Amino acid sequence: MKRMIRLTINDKDIEIAVKPNQTLADVIREEIGLTGTKKGCEVGECGTCTVILDGKPVNSCLVLAVQADGKNILTIEGLETAQGLHPIQEAFVEKGAVQCGFCTSGMILSAKSLLDRNPDAGEKEIRAAISGNLCRCTGYQKIVEAIASVKDRRPVS
Amino acid sequence: MLLPEFEFHEPTTMPEACEIMGRLREKARPLAGGTDLIVNMKKKLVRPEHVVSLAKIGDLQGIVRENGFLKIGACVTAAEIAGSDAVEKTFRALAEGARVLGSPLIRNLASIAGNVVSARPAADLPPALMVYGARAILVKTSGERSVDLNDFFKGPGKTVMEPDEILTRIIIEIPQGCYGDSYIKLGVRQTLEISLVNVAAFISLDNPDGPMNKARIVLGSVGPTPIRALSAEEVLRGQSPTDGLFARAGEAAAGDARPIDDFRGSAEYRRDMVAVLTRRALNAALDRARSR
Numbered sequence: 001m002k003r004m005i006r007l008t009i010n011d012k013d014i015e016i017a018v019k020p021n022q023t024l025a026d027v028i029r030e031e032i033g034l035t036g037t038k039k040g041c042e043v044g045e046c047g048t049c050t051v052i053l054d055g056k057p058v059n060s061c062l063v064l065a066v067q068a069d070g071k072n073i074l075t076i077e078g079l080e081t082a083q084g085l086h087p088i089q090e091a092f093v094e095k096g097a098v099q100c101g102f103c104t105s106g107m108i109l110s111a112k113s114l115l116d117r118n119p120d121a122g123e124k125e126i127r128a129a130i131s132g133n134l135c136r137c138t139g140y141q142k143i144v145e146a147i148a149s150v151k152d153r154r155p156v157s
Numbered sequence: 158m159l160l161p162e163f164e165f166h167e168p169t170t171m172p173e174a175c176e177i178m179g180r181l182r183e184k185a186r187p188l189a190g191g192t193d194l195i196v197n198m199k200k201k202l203v204r205p206e207h208v209v210s211l212a213k214i215g216d217l218q219g220i221v222r223e224n225g226f227l228k229i230g231a232c233v234t235a236a237e238i239a240g241s242d243a244v245e246k247t248f249r250a251l252a253e254g255a256r257v258l259g260s261p262l263i264r265n266l267a268s269i270a271g272n273v274v275s276a277r278p279a280a281d282l283p284p285a286l287m288v289y290g291a292r293a294i295l296v297k298t299s300g301e302r303s304v305d306l307n308d309f310f311k312g313p314g315k316t317v318m319e320p321d322e323i324l325t326r327i328i329i330e331i332p333q334g335c336y337g338d339s340y341i342k343l344g345v346r347q348t349l350e351i352s353l354v355n356v357a358a359f360i361s362l363d364n365p366d367g368p369m370n371k372a373r374i375v376l377g378s379v380g381p382t383p384i385r386a387l388s389a390e391e392v393l394r395g396q397s398p399t400d401g402l403f404a405r406a407g408e409a410a411a412g413d414a415r416p417i418d419d420f421r422g423s424a425e426y427r428r429d430m431v432a433v434l435t436r437r438a439l440n441a442a443l444d445r446a447r448s449r
C-alpha cells in the first residue's frame with residue numbers, strides 16, 4: 001500500500017505517494033525525475049547514489065523512501081544557483097576531475113559535506129571524506145586536487 | 158535491484174513496537190540504520206513480510222552518561238559514536254571501532270544495534286564493546302532482560318535474541334582508575350573493509366607503574382563469533398606489563414583464535430596476525446592507561 005510522504009528536496013517541498021519497498025534513490029530518480037543521483041552497486045558500496053540527508057551524506061539506495069518523510073534532502077541538482085555552478089562544481093570542471101561522470105554527483109556531495117564541516121580540510125581529510133565514493137575511471141588524483149583547490153569554501157546554501 | 162514487497166510499520170513508542178513484534182514475530186524485522194537489513198533484503202537473503210522502523214521511537218536515540226554507565230540508544234549511528242566526546246574520553250576502543258566501520262556514508266546510517274544484532278564475525282563494534290563487558294538490553298511486551306555481549310553471539314548471524322525482542326540500548330559500565338583500551342582492525346584497504354582480523358584490548362593497572370588487575374582481549378574475524386582470548390588474559394592477570402609479556406599474551410591469543418581459510422586470507426596468516434595485533438593493542442592500551 002502506498003503512503004504519502006512529505007520531504008524537502010533542494011529547498012522545494014514535495015508531497016508524494018511511495019511504496020514501502022521503494023528506496024529513496026528510486027523515488028528521487030524515477031518519481032521526482034532528478035537523475036543526477038546515480039545508481040551503481042545498489043548495496044551501499046559505490047557511493048554514486050549519495051545525497052545529503054538532514055545535513056549528512058548517505059547512500060540513498062539504503063534508505064527507504066518512507067523513512068525520508070519529513071526530511072531535508074540535497075541532491076546534486078540543488079547545488080547550482082542563479083549565480084552559476086557551486087564552487088566545488090567549478091573546481092571539478094577547472095581541474096578536469098570529471099571523466100565518465102558517473103561518480104561525480106556523489107563525489108561533489110561528499111566533498112561539500114566535508115568542506116561545510118571543515119573548510120581547512122587537507123589532502124588526508126579529503127581522501128577520507130570521499131572514501132565511500134568509488135571512481136572506476138580511477139581519476140582520484142584530479143578529484144582530490146579539485147576539492148583542495150576550492151577557493152571559496154564557505155557553505156553555499 | 159528490487160526490494161521484495163513488505164508492509165511498513167513506524168511505531169512511535171516502545172510498547173507499540175513490542176506489540177507489533179510480539180504479534181508478527183519471525184515475519185517481522187526491526188529496521189534501524191538499514192545498512193545490513195536493506196542489503197540482505199535486496200539480495201533476497203531475508204524476506205520479512207513486515208519491516209518495523211525504530212526511527213520514530215525517541216527512547217532509542219542518544220548517548221547518555223548516567224550512574225556510572227554509558228547508555229547508547231539502539232538507533233545511535235556509528236558516526237555519532239565516532240564523534241561523541243563521552244565515548245572518546247571513556248571508551249577509546251569503541252570510538253576507534255566506530256571510526257573504521259564501513260565508509261563515511263555508511264557510518265551516517267549504520268546503527269550500533271544493527272552492527273550487534275547482525276552478528277557478523279568481522280563486525281567492528283562487538284569486539285570493542287565486549288572488551289568493556291558491555292550489555293545489551295532486550296525488550297519485549299512481557300519484560301526486559303540484560304545480556305552480557307560475551308554471551309550474546311551464537312554464530313554467524315545468530316544471537317540469543319527471541320524473534321519478538323528488540324535491542325533498545327547498549328550499556329557499558331564506565332571503568333575507574335588507571336585503565337587503557339585499544340582497537341585495531343587489519344584489512345587490505347581503509348574503507349568498506351571486512352576485516353581479516355580485529356583485536357580489542359583493555360587493561361587496568363593498580364597504579365601507573367603497577368601490575369595489571371584486569372585484562373580483557375577480544376578477537377574478531379577469527380571465529381564464528383567474536384571471542385575472548387581467555388588464555389591470553391590468563392597470561393596477563395596480576396603481572397607487571399612489559400612488551401615481552403605482551404608478546405607472550407599475543408602467542409596465547411593466537412592459540413585461542415579459530416580462524417578459517419577464505420579468499421580474504423589464510424587461517425595461518427590470520428593466526429599470526431592475532432599474535433602481532435594483540436601485542437600492539439596491549440602496548441597501545443598500556444600507553445593510554447599510563448597517561449590517564
